[in-house]
Amino acid sequence: MARVVAVFDDLLLGSNVLGMLRAAGHEAELAGPDTVRPGGAAVVIVDLATEGFDGIALFEGLRARGELGGTRALGVYSHVRPDVRERAEAAGFDLVVPRSRLAREGPDLVARLLAG
Numbered sequence: 792m793a794r795v796v797a798v799f800d801d802l803l804l805g806s807n808v809l810g811m812l813r814a815a816g817h818e819a820e821l822a823g824p825d826t827v828r829p830g831g832a833a834v835v836i837v838d839l840a841t842e843g844f845d846g847i848a849l850f851e852g853l854r855a856r857g858e859l860g861g862t863r864a865l866g867v868y869s870h871v872r873p874d875v876r877e878r879a880e881a882a883g884f885d886l887v888v889p890r891s892r893l894a895r896e897g898p899d900l901v902a903r904l905l906a907g
Contacts (some may be wrong), residue, residue, distance in 0.1 A: 792815070792816040792817045792818065792842060793818070793832075793833035793834060793836045793901065793905055794817070794818045794819075794820075794831060794832045794834075795798065795812050795816050795817045795819045795820075795832060795833065795835070795836065795901060796819075796820055796822055796827060796828075796829050796832045796834075796835045796836070797809060797812070797816070797819060797820070797821050797822070797835075797836040798819060798823070798824060798827050798836065798837045798846070798849065799823075799836075799838045799841070800820050800823055800824065800838070800841050800844060801838065801839070801841060801843075802821075802841035804838070804890070805821045805838075806821070807894070808821075808836065808897060809821050810895065811851065811894075811897045811898060812849070812898065812901065813865055814898075815841060815897075815898035815901070817898070817901065824843070824844035824846075824849050827849070828858070829853060829858055829859055829862050830858060832861065832862050832894055833862065833904075833905055834862065834863045834864070834865060834901050834904050834905065835850075835853075835862050835863075835864050835865070836864075836865045836866075836867065836893070836901075837849060837850055837864065837865070837866050837867070837884075838867055838888075838890075839866045839867060839868040839869075839875050839876075839879055840867065840868050840869040840872065840875070840890055846866060846879075847866075847875075847878055847879055847882050850864055850866070850879075850882060850883075850884065851883075854883065863885045863886075863904040863905070864882040864883070864884045864885050864886075865884065865885065865886045865887075865888070865893075865900060865901070865904060866879040866886070866887040866888075867887075867888060867889065867890045867892075867893045868887060868888075868889060868890070869889070869890060870889040870890070870891060885904055886900060886903070888900060888902060
């Protein structure tokens with residue numbers, strides 16, 4: 792399957808995402824905002840609902856430095872913050888979904904991004 796990098800500072804949620812992706816056959820790794828290295832990853836998942844870092848600014852920085860290459864980006868936000876979804880879409884995320892949808896459909900969302 793594909794290499795997926797998940798950027799979460801919530802270790803419980805991040806671990807759940809890793810488990811779900813690995814169960815689906817993906818090579819998944821968890822990274823923090825200061826340690827993320829998406830080079831070679833097919834998909835990067837960025838938590839946009841955290842107070843710990845600005846996921847949109849992180850994505851924009853990775854893109855500006857050319858670290859994303861052909862990596863597809865999935866942003867996850869809190870359903871009570873549609874403004875974050877709008878900002879993420881404007882920033883160029885390939886797909887932006889609520890956290891609850893990631894929890895239900897994570898492997899399918901990654902497959903959708905891989906399919907283009």
